[in-house]
Amino acid sequence: MVFVHTKTVSNQVDEILLERIREGMYLPGIRMPSESELSDEFGVSRATVRTALAKLAASGIILRKQGDGTYVNAHIHEASAQFGNLWDLVQLIEGNGYKPSIKFLTIEKRPACEKEALVLAIDKGEDVICLRRLFYADQQPVIFADNVIPYSLLKTPLESIDGSLHIREIFRNYFNQRIVFAITDIRSTVMDDLAGSYLSGGLGRSILQLQVVLYGRNNLPIATGVNIFDDAILRLSLAQAWF
Amino acid sequence: MVFVHTKTVSNQVDEILLERIREGMYLPGIRMPSESELSDEFGVSRATVRTALAKLAASGIILRKQGDGTYVNAHIHEASAQFGNLWDLVQLIEGNGYKPSIKFLTIEKRPACEKEALVLAIDKGEDVICLRRLFYADQQPVIFADNVIPYSLLKTPLESIDGSLHIREIFRNYFNQRIVFAITDIRSTVMDDLAGSYLSGGLGRSILQLQVVLYGRNNLPIATGVNIFDDAILRLSLAQAWF
DNA sequence: AAGTGGTCTAGACCACGGC
DNA sequence: CCGTGGTCTAGACCACTTG
The missing domain is CATH 3.40.1410.10 (Chorismate lyase-like)
Known part of the structure; x- marks a missing residue:
């Protein structure tokens, strides 16, 4: 993946993930790809993927469960x-x-x-x-x-x-x-x-x-x-x- | 520094920093020690110190300025x-x-x-x-x-x-x-x-x-x-x- | 120019949950 | 058990601010 040099890599990653969530590529109730899978796909380190995921998790867009996986939050659209x-x-x-x-x-x-x-x-x-x-x-x-x-x-x-x-x-x-x-x-x-x-x-x-x-x-x-x-x-x- | 194995290292670091802020060891307007100094002092990696500092920054307790340093927020006590x-x-x-x-x-x-x-x-x-x-x-x-x-x-x-x-x-x-x-x-x-x-x-x-x-x-x-x-x-x- | 925080990497081990 | 996310390390380079 080629990144434009305007934003940080992790920012570009979370924007892609957000886009995919909005498009319905990742649906509530279905596990999202793991950190390792995402870091392989984007060609970045796992730490970078984690930075991006942490940002989405902090705003409630995704929910993360240790030992299980990462899920899209079905209820987040209820908050303004x-x-x-x-x-x-x-x-x-x-x-x-x-x-x-x-x-x-x-x-x-x-x-x-x-x-x-x-x-x-x-x-x-x-x-x-x-x-x-x-x-x-x-x-x-x-x-x-x-x-x-x-x-x-x-x-x-x-x-x-x-x-x-x-x-x-x-x-x-x-x-x-x-x-x-x-x-x-x-x-x-x-x-x-x-x-x-x-x-x-x-x-x-x-x-x-x-x-x-x-x-x-x-x-x-x-x-x-x-x-x-x-x-x-x-x-x-x-x-x-x-x- | 010896850490008790009940909480994460970064949690123990941010508790120590919080304690120091409360005690007045770090004062508003005066630069806190840099990430490298803290990681040396506590004997942990800089990434761990950053995790602790990020937590404090997110709740507004400290303010971080790239190229300058980390400062205690003088106004945070005004929020409930x-x-x-x-x-x-x-x-x-x-x-x-x-x-x-x-x-x-x-x-x-x-x-x-x-x-x-x-x-x-x-x-x-x-x-x-x-x-x-x-x-x-x-x-x-x-x-x-x-x-x-x-x-x-x-x-x-x-x-x-x-x-x-x-x-x-x-x-x-x-x-x-x-x-x-x-x-x-x-x-x-x-x-x-x-x-x-x-x-x-x-x-x-x-x-x-x-x-x-x-x-x-x-x-x-x-x-x-x-x-x-x-x-x-x-x-x-x-x-x-x-x- | 020097020092700061910001980002990123490539590894490692751990705690937890589902199978 | 295995795979997940959670934590941590020891490096590296960059962007920014200040003296």
């Missing part, structure tokens, strides 16, 4: 998120089977309030960028997102920001930052005026609030976010497998 | 759960800094309703065990848990079940099952009569509902659960790190 990845809203919407799109609402520069300053480890009153966006699942608005980012991190003019991009792209393109670590708080709350004006359904309805803090390369906070999540339309479900 | 482990309520309460305890409420055998039968992959009307418990954080009731398990899985008399045990123990002791895979749905809802009679706070209050399906060795569902979670007292926060 893996790995506790609650901040990647695009992936969350895709996981629910919808086509995600992002509508840019507003962007503004203003001084940080005390609470924001504390979380972002900046001084109170220091400038922050406040970015408001609305996420759609197919044509329905499902998540109202409010992000606050220290202005000092911005590397390009404020006006140049394309608010409809994936948050990862925004940080890469305009802030030269990479998201390394995230903490998400999940709360139950009721629909307020602001969120209610964008999301469907009545005021006072019970909804989910995801409070996110994103950290960058130096383990410093690079953004906070409050995401109002319409759980009447989107399911927030997490999968976890053990070894 | 890792790995999307939302079904282990005891761990969730501990993660919030409380002492967990479980109060057994009721246990009964009854026919499964249609919905339960569907989820548990059994026939409608087949017997299930319904186990209700209340989880305390210190002395406060914080989670009302309602579990439904197929009666056919039970290996001991119904009366022998100790409802105050950890769910993992219950499955091991009385069902001879191991929890291999779990899917948790998170919903926002309002306090109803049943939950309200156990948890503090008024009816109609906005609270979190965790709907769990647990799968066993054969990838068959072994239990469903509905956990009413008082997020006014407990924080549900998840950490996630990238590589």
Whole structure:
């Protein structure tokens, strides 16, 4: 097998395996080829195959049983998120089977309030960028997102920001930052005026609030976010497998 | 270094490292020893050290930077759960800094309703065990848990079940099952009569509902659960790190 | 340039499950 | 018993960051 030199070998292996699972070449309930068979087939070492399989197992796509074999997990499609990845809203919407799109609402520069300053480890009153966006699942608005980012991190003019991009792209393109670590708080709350004006359904309805803090390369906070999540339309479900 | 033969070498290594982090021997912001230094110190291969470090990195305890080094994550203590482990309520309460305890409420055998039968992959009307418990954080009731398990899985008399045990123990002791895979749905809802009679706070209050399906060795569902979670007292926060 | 973590190899032995 | 995945070793080279 010839590998293109863009990704690691183990990554290419797990992509092939994922493709085969999606195609139905490996079916739930039937043993997949053993590690040795796969390493022979791909012409890589068994350790490399194991790296690829470990990645699939961690996200619950396959289940591995010592002394027996490796099996496709028949239930994984029931979960919309893996790995506790609650901040990647695009992936969350895709996981629910919808086509995600992002509508840019507003962007503004203003001084940080005390609470924001504390979380972002900046001084109170220091400038922050406040970015408001609305996420759609197919044509329905499902998540109202409010992000606050220290202005000092911005590397390009404020006006140049394309608010409809994936948050990862925004940080890469305009802030030269990479998201390394995230903490998400999940709360139950009721629909307020602001969120209610964008999301469907009545005021006072019970909804989910995801409070996110994103950290960058130096383990410093690079953004906070409050995401109002319409759980009447989107399911927030997490999968976890053990070894 | 002499290793006791009860756990794997890499497990013993990561426990030592965890201990050192807790003791403050490795501090946030200061580079930890390199992989080579650790493998020399412990007298194990670099691959074994990497296995241990990978485990710590996956739960966000350490952060690794290629070309630079490994650092203790200063922010990890802000999360109460890792790995999307939302079904282990005891761990969730501990993660919030409380002492967990479980109060057994009721246990009964009854026919499964249609919905339960569907989820548990059994026939409608087949017997299930319904186990209700209340989880305390210190002395406060914080989670009302309602579990439904197929009666056919039970290996001991119904009366022998100790409802105050950890769910993992219950499955091991009385069902001879191991929890291999779990899917948790998170919903926002309002306090109803049943939950309200156990948890503090008024009816109609906005609270979190965790709907769990647990799968066993054969990838068959072994239990469903509905956990009413008082997020006014407990924080549900998840950490996630990238590589 | 030096040192770090990231990837990969080719071996070895062990623990476990099904036959 | 045999084959499976689980662990471990001792090397090698690469990609990246920092001084």
